[in-house]
Amino acid sequence: MRRDLFRGHLESLLLAALAGAPGHGYEISQRLTRASAGEISPTEGSIYPALHRLERSRLVTSAWSVGDGRRRRVYSLTDAGHRAVDASRREWATFSSAVDRIMEMAACA
Amino acid sequence: MRLIESYMDALAAALHVRGRRRRRFLDECREHLTNAAADRGEHDAVRAFGPAATIAAAFDAEAATQRALRATSLTVAGVLLTGASTLALIQGAEAGTTAPALWAIVFFVAAQLAGTAVALASLQGLAQRHETIAPAELSLLCRRNLTALVSAGVTMFAAGAAVPGQASPFALMAGPVLVCVAFVATLRARHLARRLPGARDAATRSPLEDLRRLLHAHLPELTPARLLAAVTVLAAAAAFARDRAEHASAAGAAATAGIEAFAVVACFAFFGRELGLWRRAATSGSATPTHTPA
Numbered sequence: 001m002r003r004d005l006f007r008g009h010l011e012s013l014l015l016a017a018l019a020g021a022p023g024h025g026y027e028i029s030q031r032l033t034r035a036s037a038g039e040i041s042p043t044e045g046s047i048y049p050a051l052h053r054l055e056r057s058r059l060v061t062s063a064w065s066v067g068d069g070r071r072r073r074v075y076s077l078t079d080a081g082h083r084a085v086d087a088s089r090r091e092w093a094t095f096s097s098a099v100d101r102i103m104e105m106a107a108c109a
Numbered sequence: 110m111r112l113i114e115s116y117m118d119a120l121a122a123a124l125h126v127r128g129r130r131r132r133r134f135l136d137e138c139r140e141h142l143t144n145a146a147a148d149r150g151e152h153d154a155v156r157a158f159g160p161a162a163t164i165a166a167a168f169d170a171e172a173a174t175q176r177a178l179r180a181t182s183l184t185v186a187g188v189l190l191t192g193a194s195t196l197a198l199i200q201g202a203e204a205g206t207t208a209p210a211l212w213a214i215v216f217f218v219a220a221q222l223a224g225t226a227v228a229l230a231s232l233q234g235l236a237q238r239h240e241t242i243a244p245a246e247l248s249l250l251c252r253r254n255l256t257a258l259v260s261a262g263v264t265m266f267a268a269g270a271a272v273p274g275q276a277s278p279f280a281l282m283a284g285p286v287l288v289c290v291a292f293v294a295t296l297r298a299r300h301l302a303r304r305l306p307g308a309r310d311a312a313t314r315s316p317l318e319d320l321r322r323l324l325h326a327h328l329p330e331l332t333p334a335r336l337l338a339a340v341t342v343l344a345a346a347a348a349f350a351r352d353r354a355e356h357a358s359a360a361g362a363a364a365t366a367g368i369e370a371f372a373v374v375a376c377f378a379f380f381g382r383e384l385g386l387w388r389r390a391a392t393s394g395s396a397t398p399t400h401t402p403a
Contacts, residue, residue, distance in 0.1 A: 024137075024140070024141075025137055025140075025141050026140070026141045026144040026145060029141075041157070043157070043158070043159035043163075043164075044141060044145070044157050044158045044159065045138065045141075045158040045159040045163075045164035045167075046159060046163075046164065046167060048134060048137055048138065048141075048164075048168060049164075049167040049168045049170070049171040049241070052134075052168070052171050052172075052175075053171050053174075053239075053240075053241055056171075056174075056175055056178075057238070057239045070140065071136070071140070072140055073133065073136070073137050073140075
């Protein structure tokens with residue numbers, strides 16, 4: 001899938017990837033790739049500026065965690081982040097069903 | 110891990126932000142690449158991570174935004190507290206002191222400029238607080254902050270020069286100290302912003318556009334010329350009403366309103382471009398106000 005198609009949605013996707021459980025940057029990028037069966041794989045380095053922006057907006061919070069002898073920055077959703085995920089899910093459902101209807105109309109023409 | 114190390118060197122060289130935020134970002138990137146390399150090899154890990162220059166620029170922009178927004182909060186606090194310090198100074202003036210006209214004019218013009226610049230900066234900061242601000246607009250936000258801080262300092266200085274007196278040192282110093290802190294924070298934000306590509310491009314930003322975004326309301330579209338006309342009329346009317354409320358004659362109040370209107374137009378002409386309210390037309394080279402929607 002073309003990367004520019006989801007560029008404007010990266011933050012929503014990151015929030016959704018964190019909705020189930022906290023995770024570090026690499027883990028989050030793997031979740032996106034797995035959940036989309038490889039269709040969505042953002043430039044991995046671009047995740048970090050976006051995560052820092054979400055943290056500034058207080059939608060996620062982060063802390064260093066040590067596991068397997070390695071130090072990782074683990075991100076988790078705040079309450080505001082959970083609310084943002086719900087809101088973007090509703091928005092996306094409305095948007096995608098509208099696009100579906102238009103595309104079906106084009107297919108019938 | 111030679112490929113990862115050379116990528117990390119390139120990333121560190123391209124990154125302008127310094128300090129704790131830089132160390133954290135580089136640590137996170139290194140950890141990511143190490144994990145990715147263990148899964149699919151160094152070459153693929155580095156390729157999927159993206160070009161070092163692009164990733165560094167994106168992170169610098171985010172860091173500069175964070176700095177500029179923090180500096181804006183400090184600026185708002187500094188200007189408000191300087192206003193309080195100035196009031197304390199005026200309250201402590203010796204009885205019967207009359208301010209020289211020159212200092213009184215400097216006081217009123219600087220106070221209104223500080224108020225306008227801090228209002229523009231706050232509106233911009235609030236409207237853009239959840240996004241990474243474009244470099245040219247970051248520079249504009251810093252200019253608005255610096256204008257507000259310098260004007261607030263000049264206001265207090267003019268008040269002190271016009272009506273000398275005595276007041277509590279804490280009340281007098283609180284505002285200027287915070288202004289200095291905000292000044293340093295803004296300079297730091299500007300220093301980082303100016304290293305981003307496009308930071309020196311001209312940027313204009315209408316306060317009505319920011320208000321529209323904040324209030325989700327329909328506000329009229331105004332060109333800079335119409336905005337100036339509306340503000341001038343409002344300011345002149347307010348000056349007239351204030352003078353009349355202080356029992357001035359109608360002619361005296363009208364003269365004050367005229368001076369106020371002149372000051373607003375002159376400030377718009379002198380500081381409007383720095384504050385992003387208008388810009389020179391690119392084709393003609395004249396100073397015709399043009400409007401670029403934010």
